Amino acid sequence: MVRISLDVMGGDFGAQVVIPGAAKALERHPDIRFVLFGIESECAPLLDKHPKLKAASVFHHSEIAIAMDEKPSQALRRGRGKSSMWNAIDAVGKDEADVVVSAGNTGALMAMSVFCLRTMSGIQRPAIAAIWPTLKGESIVLDVGATIGANAQQLMDFALMGGAMARALFEVERPTLGLLNVGVEEMKGQEEVKEAGRLLREAGLDSIDYYGFVEGDDIGRGTVDVVVTEGFSGNIALKTAEGTARQIAEYLRAAMSRTLLAKIGYILAKGAFDRLREKMDPRKVNGGVFLGLNGVVIKSHGGTDAEGFAAAIDVGYDMVRNGLKAKIANDLQKYRAVAASESAAGSMSDEV
Amino acid sequence: MVRISLDVMGGDFGAQVVIPGAAKALERHPDIRFVLFGIESECAPLLDKHPKLKAASVFHHSEIAIAMDEKPSQALRRGRGKSSMWNAIDAVGKDEADVVVSAGNTGALMAMSVFCLRTMSGIQRPAIAAIWPTLKGESIVLDVGATIGANAQQLMDFALMGGAMARALFEVERPTLGLLNVGVEEMKGQEEVKEAGRLLREAGLDSIDYYGFVEGDDIGRGTVDVVVTEGFSGNIALKTAEGTARQIAEYLRAAMSRTLLAKIGYILAKGAFDRLREKMDPRKVNGGVFLGLNGVVIKSHGGTDAEGFAAAIDVGYDMVRNGLKAKIANDLQKYRAVAASESAAGSMSDEV
Known part of the structure; x- marks a missing residue:
């Protein structure tokens, strides 16, 4: 089972694209379980049209949708704890999901992701891949x-x-x-x-x-x-x-x-x-990946359609199945350990 | 009349491309006068095939051709005063030509151009456009x-x-x-x-x-x-x-x-x-232009053919006809004068 949380309000078309996109991804990967965050009145009718998706999802109402042109600082102030974007990211932070996918505003998504998930131990800066x-x-x-x-x-x-x-x-x-x-x-x-x-x-x-x-x-x-x-x-x-x-x-x-x-x-x-x-x-080839955070965040193109959003979900799915987070942590640790041991060896030889 | 000096040995194909390219450009612009620099034994037979070009050109023998993979520092050492590239640039420095065109190694061309022509008054660094x-x-x-x-x-x-x-x-x-x-x-x-x-x-x-x-x-x-x-x-x-x-x-x-x-x-x-x-x-669209030097230098693609080299000559021709050098000098002077007068006005009001 792969648990994926979705910012249903994100992107130029919000639920209109995210919900059919999720339904498509579910057909390809029946072991996905979705955690959906969005404004209920907008999402519920669409979700009713996709009974399989509905059955594989838990829906949570969020009061606020972050606008595509909102400044990151404003989005953080206004949307913290209340927006579908924040709540979707937070689900990863709380280990209720393995990965989050959003087609929302990149700056706001990065700001909230850093705030909510923090950078991994030993990583100063996240990157978008x-x-x-x-x-x-x-x-x-x-x-x-x-x-x-x-x-x-x-x-x-x-x-x-x-x-x-x-x-x-x-x-x-x-x-x-x-x-x-x-x-x-x-x-x-x-x-x-x-x-x-x-x-x-x-x-x-x-x-x-x-x-x-x-x-x-x-x-x-x-x-x-x-x-x-x-x-x-x-x-x-x-x-x-x-x-x-x-x-x-x-x-x-x-x-x-x-x-x-x-x-x-x-x-x-x-x-x-x-x-x-x-x-x-x-x-x-839809889906930038935020790396270096305590959790995987997938950014989908804002103007994408259901097919494109499904492709972004696919990327998230692969990342979880193939253990991206553990691979990064493991590689970093190994490199740091070798680097530290070499520097220790260097300082020992200095002392001799 | 527009005086154009050519590094005939420059580029992947040297004289094979430069001489027919110059002949093409001359057909379009009969008021060009070329100053050609190259190894005589390689250039003379080709030049004989283009009598119109030959009549519109002065040819000077250069001992050395700069290789496409030569390091700029090495090219400068080996080719100063002796290579077709150096001599072609130097012709602009001595006001024997208005612009130089070369398909040679970019790094060497830039190094020699800076060395030979120097940057314009008030310009710290040249740029490639x-x-x-x-x-x-x-x-x-x-x-x-x-x-x-x-x-x-x-x-x-x-x-x-x-x-x-x-x-x-x-x-x-x-x-x-x-x-x-x-x-x-x-x-x-x-x-x-x-x-x-x-x-x-x-x-x-x-x-x-x-x-x-x-x-x-x-x-x-x-x-x-x-x-x-x-x-x-x-x-x-x-x-x-x-x-x-x-x-x-x-x-x-x-x-x-x-x-x-x-x-x-x-x-x-x-x-x-x-x-x-x-x-x-x-x-x-062949032709990078080196800006900010006391003379216009046109860099053509190294792998170009005669048509492409002629297009690079066209760019050089237009630059001279439209007074690029004077335009740059004039704009810089105007900007610097205004900036200086404003800063002087600023310091005066400080004194009051």
């Missing part, structure tokens, strides 16, 4: 915007967390990992990135196969399973890729409707175009 | 990798230089300009970016219409004429967009060859696909 479609399948990119800037130790933490997530999501034993940089030469890049590269090389981790530096075009190529960067450049990379994909889709649409021959060609190749659209569909 | 295809046409994005990190004043300098370049390239009177950031809310982002936003708002420049913060997906959308960021995130944005475009082209190719119907559709719509390919073609 994106699941990025690549030519080889999928990669994990983090941090895509939880915080701005990161020192070498924080990048190392991101690497450990991203590596654990790759093992949980892709079921590979020792994922490859690269640090995002502006060049592959050793001499280039930010000091923090170079220092993190040194830490990763020297750590010789069992859990991660450190590849070295990667560049922006390596992400889509799928050069490594995990790409680590600080939140400013990670967010810019993510948004730039989304923008480029939309731009090319727009070019394609314009090109295919310009001449009669192109229109006929489009109709004949429609199956192929549909498959392409599916590949480029953000709903299919 | 990319010409970015957008849904509305083209935008300028800088810095895409000349240096890592930038403080608010340096971002302000990038804004002034990018604004001048937009006026020279797009022939708009007051280009719109945005600062690349992770969110449009005032509270978000790096301190330097927020401070640069304040400087831009307060400066109230004639030469720039300051839009505010933009995000990664605004670049391809063409929200503003000029996008300003520091070199690390700018380089990551550029490479990520290139990678995404290649990735989607690959998806499209695969989709269109999967079924017979798709193949027939592809053949019928071939004209449309060709137009799409042209839109996405990096050769068409």
Whole structure:
């Protein structure tokens, strides 16, 4: 059994998308038990339409829905203890659920998650990990915007967390990992990135196969399973890729409707175009994952539909089934223990 | 007359691409006079095939060709005064040419350009400006990798230089300009970016219409004429967009060859696909521009063909015709004068 709590009011369409999305995910994974938080008058009629979901769920009324444009500080003040978002996160904090999924406002979700769940022992900063479609399948990119800037130790933490997530999501034993940089030469890049590269090389981790530096075009190529960067450049990379994909889709649409021959060609190749659209569909790879908290939080795109929200639930489901939280804690502990023992050995030899 | 010096040995294919590329550009712009630098034995036979180009050029022999993978420091040591790259840049320094174009190694080209031309008075750091295809046409994005990190004043300098370049390239009177950031809310982002936003708002420049913060997906959308960021995130944005475009082209190719119907559709719509390919073609928007030096330096893609190199020459030609250097110098001087007078006025009132 996997227990998933949902912020039913989150996202541009709230219960209209979340409830049918949950019903879809339940069909695929009948061992899910949902804990739902939302405004009862809006949720109950929709829930009645999905009797199987209703039977697999516990519903709790929440007074408040957090708006998509609400400032995190305001959302915290107004929504603490009363909003569907807060209550859904809190269910994980109280061990009433294993993972929470919300399509709500990212800033508010992060603020409430940090407040409610706290960062894991030994982790200074949470990160948002994106699941990025690549030519080889999928990669994990983090941090895509939880915080701005990161020192070498924080990048190392991101690497450990991203590596654990790759093992949980892709079921590979020792994922490859690269640090995002502006060049592959050793001499280039930010000091923090170079220092993190040194830490990763020297750590010789069992859990991660450190590849070295990667560049922006390596992400889509799928050069490594995990790409680590600080939140400013990670967010810019993510948004730039989304923008480029939309731009090319727009070019394609314009090109295919310009001449009669192109229109006929489009109709004949429609199956192929549909498959392409599916590949480029953000709903299919829906779900940023907040890492480094005492609990797994999945952020779904705000504008997603039921299919997309179900995909975000799938990600949460996989994370729980594959023991993401334990994997992260275990990897961190191992790395810290080795690092501590080496530093102790170093100080002993100093004394001799 | 526009005087253009060329590093004939630069790029993956050297003279094989540069000489036919120059011949193409000359056909479009008969008022170009070229100053060519290269290894004579390699260049002379090619030049003989293009008599019009030969008649419009002065050729100078250079002993050395800088390799594409040579480290900047090594290139400087080995190639100073002797390489085609150095000599081509030096021609601008000696006012024997108005602009230099090279498809050579970016790091070496930047190092030699800074060494040979020096930064403009009042500019601490040069920037590389990319010409970015957008849904509305083209935008300028800088810095895409000349240096890592930038403080608010340096971002302000990038804004002034990018604004001048937009006026020279797009022939708009007051280009719109945005600062690349992770969110449009005032509270978000790096301190330097927020401070640069304040400087831009307060400066109230004639030469720039300051839009505010933009995000990664605004670049391809063409929200503003000029996008300003520091070199690390700018380089990551550029490479990520290139990678995404290649990735989607690959998806499209695969989709269109999967079924017979798709193949027939592809053949019928071939004209449309060709137009799409042209839109996405990096050769068409070839040419990073080094800004902030006492002379204009155009970097062409190393792997480009003659058409692409000719496009880079076109960019150089436009820059000279539209007085880029004078525009930058003028805008900087004006801004500095206003800033200085305001600070003087401030100190006077302190004395009262």
